[in-house]
Amino acid sequence: MVTAAGFTPSAHDPVLFVHLSDRGRTLLLLYIDDMIIIGDDSEYIAFFKAHLSEQFLMSNLGPLRYFLGIEVSSTSDAFFISQEKYIQDLLARASLSDECTVETPMELNVHLRASDGDPLSNPTRYRHLVGSLVYLAVTRPDISYPVHILSQFVSAPTSVHYSHLLRVLRYLRGTISHRLFFPRSRSIQLQAYSDATWASDPSDRRSLSAYCVFLGSSLIAWKTKKHTAVYRSSAEAKL
Structure with missing residues (x-):
């Protein structure tokens, strides 16, 4: 149904679909029977919603506020x-x-x-x-x-x-009210930072690696992972 409407599955996320047209890009995030539709091609978004309504019983909940336990809010200069x-x-x-x-x-x-x-x-x-x-x-x-x-x-x-x-x-x-802050910025500079420990786990002497990625000033990805091997030097642990 989604691919028949012209969407292409993302190579990075199996539940994300992308539609490209001369008017812009439309993104569809699908999880079972919940979905988010967003993009700059408002004409195609309206068409796709109407097309889905003809096939399924749907509820249009309006602007994104809550999705899978995640709350979204916005102001004139930022998203939270x-x-x-x-x-x-x-x-x-x-x-x-x-x-x-x-x-x-x-x-x-x-x-x-x-x-x-x-x-x-x-x-x-x-x-x-x-x-x-x-x-x-x-x-x-x-x-x-x-x-x-x-x-x-x-x-x-x-x-x-x-x-x-x-x-x-x-x-x-x-800290229950802490939120992620995404300013409305035109900067799309991608910056990544990483670090690693050496033999920091006292039980198996394995090292840890971590990274975080910023798009402009917005944190968009982060991860901590234990290495699968035991390294003999801190230089090896950071490779």
């Missing part, structure tokens, strides 16, 4: 993306017994090991919360590193791992 309601629901599911907040998602120089603490009798909640935090990191890069660490213990979490997980949740409670 957040997951405040998602965090509220996550805190409710976690059933924290206090109202404490912390200033950082993880203590400085903490090195967690698989053997730290006592095994949890029921690790289901730990796995569920960590999985939710992985999705939350879509709009909260400030928790990417602790979530990367905590996700390594989902197979056999302990009481120590769970206490650090609760610290991330308390940090989120205190």
Whole structure:
């Protein structure tokens, strides 16, 4: 249906489709029965919406405000993306017994090991919360590193791992209104930054690499990953 309407699948994302015409570009982001249509070819967007309405029962929700747990808002000079309601629901599911907040998602120089603490009798909640935090990191890069660490213990979490997980949740409670900021700028200069540790994991001596990418002044991509090999020098770890 989508490809028959002239859209081409993106080579970078299987749920993103692109339509090009003399009037501009139209982007379609499709997830099951939810979709976002955006672009500078307003005539084609109106045609495609009408075409879909003839084939399916549809609801046009107007300008983008909420999509898959992600909240979108805008002003005359910027766009904002957040997951405040998602965090509220996550805190409710976690059933924290206090109202404490912390200033950082993880203590400085903490090195967690698989053997730290006592095994949890029921690790289901730990796995569920960590999985939710992985999705939350879509709009909260400030928790990417602790979530990367905590996700390594989902197979056999302990009481120590769970206490650090609760610290991330308390940090989120205190920063629930934080949002990603995308200014309306004509700059399309692409900048990327990367760094790596050397043998920083105390359990397997593997290194970590991380990067972030900016389009103009807007952060558009970031990632932290543990290396699959053990490097003998810091120079190898940074390659």
